[in-house]
Amino acid sequence: MSIDLFLYSYWNTRLDTTFLRYLNTPELMFASVNMSEILTSLLGFAALSHLTFRIINYLIYNELEEMDGAPLWSLPILFLMIGVLILPIRGGLQTIPINQSNVYFSNKIYANHAAVNYAWNFMHAITKHVDADQNLFVEYPPEKALTLFDTYRKPLLLSDSIQRPIFNTQKPNVILIIWEGFTGKIVGPMGGDSLITPYFNKYIKEGLFFSNFYANGDRTDKGLVSLLSGYYPQPKKSIIKMPMKSKKLPLLSQSMKLMGYHNSFYYGGDLNFGNMNTYLHNKGIDEIYGSEIFERKDWNSKWGVHDHVLFDRIIEDLKQNKQHPFFKTILTLTSHEPYEFPGKYRFGKNSETNKFKSSMAYTDKAFGDFVAFAKTQDWWDNSLIIITADHGHPLPKNQGEVFNAPSRFKIPMLWLGGALTNTGVVNDNLGSQVDLAYTLIDLLGGDNSSFEFGTHLFNSNEKQFVHYVFNEGFGTINNSGHIVYDFIKKDAIQVEGKEEEILKSQGKAILQTTYQDFLDK
Template structure:
C-alpha cells in the first residue's frame, strides 16, 4: 500500500519539480532583457508560479492515480503497467518540452507566454517555419530534447515504484477511500484551490513588472487553457459596458460620426492620383531612428521622411502582419487574441480601400514575394476588392527564393516596373506591395551591419529606396501618391516591453509627385486612420469605415492612437497614455485615465462588431 501511495506522490512531486525548473531557465534566457532582477525576484517568480505548476501536476497525476486506484482491486502486471505508464510519461514529456522550447523562442518576439494564438499561424506549417532561423531551430530542438530527456529520466525512476498487485478487499476498501481523498486533493490542485477563482494565468501575476509575471506563468497551462477560448460569442468577450452605453460611447469616437465644419485640409495636388501602398515588414520606428557608428540604419526612410508628408506620431494597431494589414487596408482595429483575417465569413464584409477605389474606377492589384495563402491573406484580399493578386507563384524569378519568398531586391525592382507599366495604361490604379526581407530570420544578400536584425532592416530600406528612386525618375511619378507604412513594430531594442507605446510606434510617409510638398503631421493616429485620411484626400466617401478618422479633418473626433496586444490594449495621445492588461484584469499605466474608457470602448465595439458580421 505504501508503494502505491508513494508512486502517486512521486508522480506529482516530479511533475512539480520539472515545471518549476522552467522558470530559472526562462529567467536566465532573458536576463539581458530584464535588468534589475535579482535573486529575490527569481524566488518570487518560483513562489508565485507554483500555483499553476501544481495545477499542471494535478492534470498529469490524474491518470496514474486512477490506474493505482484500480490496482487496489484488480491485478495489472507490473511489466505491462510500467510500459503503459512509460508511454504516457513520454507523451507528457515530449509535449511539455516542445511547448516550453517554442515558448522560450517566441517570447522574445511576441512578448507574452505561449497560448493558442500560435495555432492561427500553424495552419500552414511550411510558411510558419519560414521565420525560424536554422540555428534557432537547432537550438530550440536541443533544448526540447534535453528537457524531455530529463523528464523521461525522472518519470522512469518514478515508475519503478508502481505496484500492480491487488491488496485484498480488507485493505482495498479503506485504501480506496484514502485514494479518493487523495484524488480530492489532486482535483483541488487542478482547480487552483478552494477559493471562488479557479486556476487561470492571472493567479500568478504578482508584480508591476510584467516580465516577472510572465516568468511565473506556466507555458503548458497558458497554452492548453487557451485552447477553448475561441468561441463564437465574440460580443461577450469584453463586457465593459451595457450595449446602450457602449454604443453611445463609440458614437463619440466614431471616425465618420461628426460632420466636418470645414473641408479636409488638402495635402495632394490632385483628386485622382494613382496610389501605391507599400506595407513595410517590421519597420519599427526604433529601428528607423537607430544609428550604428553615426550611420543611419535606414538612410532612405530618413531621406524620404524629409521629402514627403511625415506622420510623427503614428502607431501600428497590432504586432502581427495579418492584423496590421486589415487595420491598414480596411480601417478595422486589430483584435487581441484572434485574427479576423482567419475568419473568412467575418472578414469578407469588411470595408476596404481597394473596394472603394475599385468602385471609383481604379484597377487594383497587390504584390507579395511570398505565399498569400498564409494566414488567409488571398481570401481576404480578393473578398475586399483587390482584383489581381501577384505572388511567389506568379513572379518570374525561378526557384531561388528565401524561406519567406523572393527577397525585396528582386520584388521591389519588379514592382517598380509594374507601377511604370500601369501608369502607361492611362487608367487610374491602386497597387499594393508587402515587403518581406525585414522578417525573421533576416537572411538577406547584404552585409552592412553585424547585427542581423539591423542588417535585414537596412537591406529592405535599401531596396525600397532604390525602388522609389526608379519611380521618381519615371513619368509615373508626376501623378503618383506613394504611402509607405509598416505592418507592425519590432521589439528593438530587446528591452522594449510588448505592451508599451514605443513598441508599436511605426513610420508612415506619403511621397510622390501628387504630394503638394513636405510637411510634418503631429496628430496622433494609427493604421486604422489611413483609410479615411486617404479617401478624404481623394474626395471619396468613407462612411463605412466606422473606426477610421481623417487625420486632416479640422473637427473632432479626438485624435489618438489605439493598439492591441495579447491580451489587452493601449491608447496614446498628446495628453498621455493608458495600457490595460486583460489577463491580469489590471491597469498597467494610465497617465490619462480617460484613455482607458477609449480603449475599452474600442475593444468591446470591435468584438461586438465581429459577432454581428
C-alpha cells in the same frame, strides 16, 4: 516548453492558442525561430525524455516484479485521490479558481509573465474564454459603449487642416508600400538611429510625413485589416483567418475600383499564410501576385523572395503599365525573422538586433531604388506613394521599455510623389492604421462611409486618439498621455499623463464596441 521559450522573445506573451492559428502553414510559423533554436529545442526534448525514462525505469519498472497486486478495495481510494487532485488544479476551496492574476506580483510585466506556468496557461487558453463566442470585454451596457465610441469619433471625421488641398490632381495614381515591421525606433526623425534608413530619412524632406502614427496590432494579419479595411484588430483572434467574417469587411481596393482605379496587390511570400488570399479575393483587386510568380533561387530560407526582387518585378510591370489611374499595394517581407538577404549586413549579424537593423537597411535601399526609378517616369507627377508598416517591432529594445508600450506600436508613415501640393511638411496629428482608408478615400473624393471606425488624419481637433491591442491587453493614447492596460492584472501597467481613468474608460469602450462588431460579422 520549447515553443513557449522561443516564441516569447518574439510575441511577448506566454504560450496560448495564438500559434494554433498558423498550423495550416507550419513552415511559415517556424519562420519566427531560427535553426539553432529549433535544434536546441529538439536536443533538449530528447535529453529530457531520456532522463525521464531512466528515472521511471529505475524507480518503478525494476520494482514491478517484487510488487503484489493491489487489493480490490483500493480502487475507491484511487478514484478519491484522483478527485482530490482537482483542489491543487483549481488552487484550493475558495470560490474563485486560480488564474494568472494570482501570480502577478511585480510592476515589471516580464517578471509577471515568468511567474505564469506555461502548460497551465495553454490549457486555460484552450478551455476557457479565449475561443468563446461572446463579448469578453463588456464594461458598459451596449448602447452606452456605442454612444461613448461615437462621442470619441464624431468630432474627428472631417478634414479641417490648413494643409489642404493635399493633392494637386484629382485622381493620382496611388502606390501603398506596407513595410514589414517598420518601427519608428529606427527612423532618424523619430528619434532612431539615422544610419539605418538613410533613404527613407532623405525622402521625408520631400514628402508629407506623419510623425505621430501608430499600428493598431502587433502582427501582419492585424495590420493588413487595419490598413486596408480600416478595421480594429482583436486580442487573441484574427478576423482575416475567418472567411465568413472577413468577406463582410470593406477593402480599400473596392472603393478605389468604384472611382475607376486599376488595382494590383504584390507580396513576395505565400498568399495562403494567414488566409490572406481569401481576404483579398473578390474585393476589387484585378491582379493578386504572390510567391508563385518568382523563381525559387530568389527566396530566402523561410518567407519568400527578397524585397529587391519584389520591387524589380513591380518596376518591370510599371514599365509596361498602360492603365491609369492605378492603385498598387506592396507588402514586403525581408525584415521579418530570420532577417536573411543577399549582400552585406551593414550592422553585422552577431545579434538579433544587428540582423534586424541590417535587414531594415537592406529594404531601405530597395525602397530608395524604387523611388528613384519612379521619379524618372512620366506618371510620377500624377502619383502618390504611401509608405508605412504592417506593425511595429520589439527591436531595437529601449532601456526601461515596458512590454507593449506605445513605442513598440509607433510606426512611420510618409506620403511622397508629384501629386502632393506641398512637400517637406510634417503632420503631427495623432493617427493610426484604421484612419488611412477613411482619410485617403475622402481626399480622393470617394465615399468613405463603409470605413466605420476610422477618423480623419487631417482633423485638427485636440481630442485625437489612438487605440491598439495585443494578446493580453490594449493601449490608448491621447494628446495628454497614454495607458497600457493588462487584462490579467485588470489595471494599467503603464501610465503617462494625468488622464488615467479617462483613458481606461475610452479604451474599454472602444474595445467593447469593436469586438462586438467582430462578433456580429
